[in-house]
Amino acid sequence: xxxxxxxxxxxxxxxxxxxxxxxxxxxxIGYNNAEEAEDGSVALNxxxxxxxxxxxxxxxxxxxxxxxxxxxxxKDDTLKHLxxxxxxxxxxxxxxxxxxxxxxxxxxxxxxxxxTLEEKVQKIMQKLAATA
Amino acid sequence: xxxMDELECLAPQMAAGASPEVFHQLGLITRxxxxxLTQLGVMPKLQQAADGLPDARSRLNYIAQKTGAAxxxxxNLVDRAKSEHQSISSETRRIAAAIVADPVKAVASGAxxxxxxxxxxxxxxxxxxxxxxxxxxxxxxxxxxxxxxxVSLASELEDSLVKLLVQAAPPEAxxxxxxxxxxxPVVSYEGRTDVVQNQGEVDDLLASLxx
Numbered sequence: 001x002x003x004x005x006x007x008x009x010x011x012x013x014x015x016x017x018x019x020x021x022x023x024x025x026x027x028x029i030g031y032n033n034a035e036e037a038e039d040g041s042v043a044l045n046x047x048x049x050x051x052x053x054x055x056x057x058x059x060x061x062x063x064x065x066x067x068x069x070x071x072x073x074x075k076d077d078t079l080k081h082l083x084x085x086x087x088x089x090x091x092x093x094x095x096x097x098x099x100x101x102x103x104x105x106x107x108x109x110x111x112x113x114x115x116t117l118e119e120k121v122q123k124i125m126q127k128l129a130a131t132a
Numbered sequence: 133x134x135x136m137d138e139l140e141c142l143a144p145q146m147a148a149g150a151s152p153e154v155f156h157q158l159g160l161i162t163r164x165x166x167x168x169l170t171q172l173g174v175m176p177k178l179q180q181a182a183d184g185l186p187d188a189r190s191r192l193n194y195i196a197q198k199t200g201a202a203x204x205x206x207x208n209l210v211d212r213a214k215s216e217h218q219s220i221s222s223e224t225r226r227i228a229a230a231i232v233a234d235p236v237k238a239v240a241s242g243a244x245x246x247x248x249x250x251x252x253x254x255x256x257x258x259x260x261x262x263x264x265x266x267x268x269x270x271x272x273x274x275x276x277x278x279x280x281x282x283v284s285l286a287s288e289l290e291d292s293l294v295k296l297l298v299q300a301a302p303p304e305a306x307x308x309x310x311x312x313x314x315x316x317p318v319v320s321y322e323g324r325t326d327v328v329q330n331q332g333e334v335d336d337l338l339a340s341l342x343x
Contacts, residue, residue, distance in 0.1 A: 016200075017200065017203040017204070017207070020207055021207075024207075089317040089318075091317075091318045091327040091328050091329070092326055092327050092328075093326055093327065093328060093337055094326070096328065096334055096337055096338065097337070097341065100338055100341055100343045107334050107338060108331060108334070109328060109330070109331055109334055110317070112331060116331050
């Protein structure tokens with residue numbers, strides 16, 4: 001397995017427990033560099049003020065939800081290259097389709113396993129490497 | 133809250149610049165609505181359900197606190213147990229290398245027996261962490277009981293509001309139910325074709341769209 005532990009992740013979720021779980025799983029699969037944001041608005045400010053390589057975001061959050069964050073990232077010329085992996089309890093097909101159409105790099109429904117997260121992150125990394 | 137009997141007293145004060153006839157008509161309509169709802173039995177039930185809302189709020193806060201504390205506790209204990217495991221793992225590699233290099237010296241120096249003692253202590257600590265993790269799951273029983281009470285209250289409130297809606301809303305509006313923008317976790321998949329049930333279905337859906 002090839003991983004790049006220097007890559008910086010931003011984990012966006014209003015539940016600190018879930019942020020901690022995602023952070024722990026990322027660490028286990030080789031990504032040690034991660035920061036956290038409790039909603040889309042905080043995340044957007046962090047993305048604009050610091051360099052990140054990957055965003056893992058929930059959808060249902062207060063202030064600015066995951067769809068709004070995804071849209072804001074894709075509209076921003078300096079951020080639109082960032083892969084955004086949605087990790088959410090939203091299981092409606094229309095939400096999944098919307099996320100894909102809005103530019104999400106992947107979609108994981110909760111509850112999920114470490115293997116699923118690892119597979120999706122690796123797949124996105126491989127796509128990025130192929131298009132770079 | 134303003135009571136029905138107080139409305140008529142308030143009306144003249146509020147009527148500055150407005151037609152007394154308008155307020156009279158409004159008063160009659162309000163009185164009719166109040167009487168109708170009372171006759172239907174909606175008002176007492178609605179009042180009863182509304183009175184229970186602060187209690188439901190505190191119960192839901194309790195659930196949030198209880199589950200949050202349990203999650204934190206478990207994650208902290210897992211961190212500690214993993215740290216113990218890593219320690220055993222690295223010590224095992226170290227003592228194995230020492231035995232391979234010089235078995236007599238490894239035993240004579242006490243390194244092997246020290247290792248055995250360390251492993252025993254470490255596994256006892258891990259066992260305690262596992263027991264605490266098991267005990268932390270007690271939130272499920274406690275919050276389950278509270279959830280049942282909140283669900284009961286919500287059902288009463290829903291029942292009253294549906295009756296009120298049916299009475300008050302125009303026919304075309306009464307049947308129109310707006311779906312929430314975001315639904316959250318799916319509690320029951322029965323009869324639903326608009327949601328996916330697992331990650332495999334998510335992947336299939338995205339693949340069918342060319343992603």
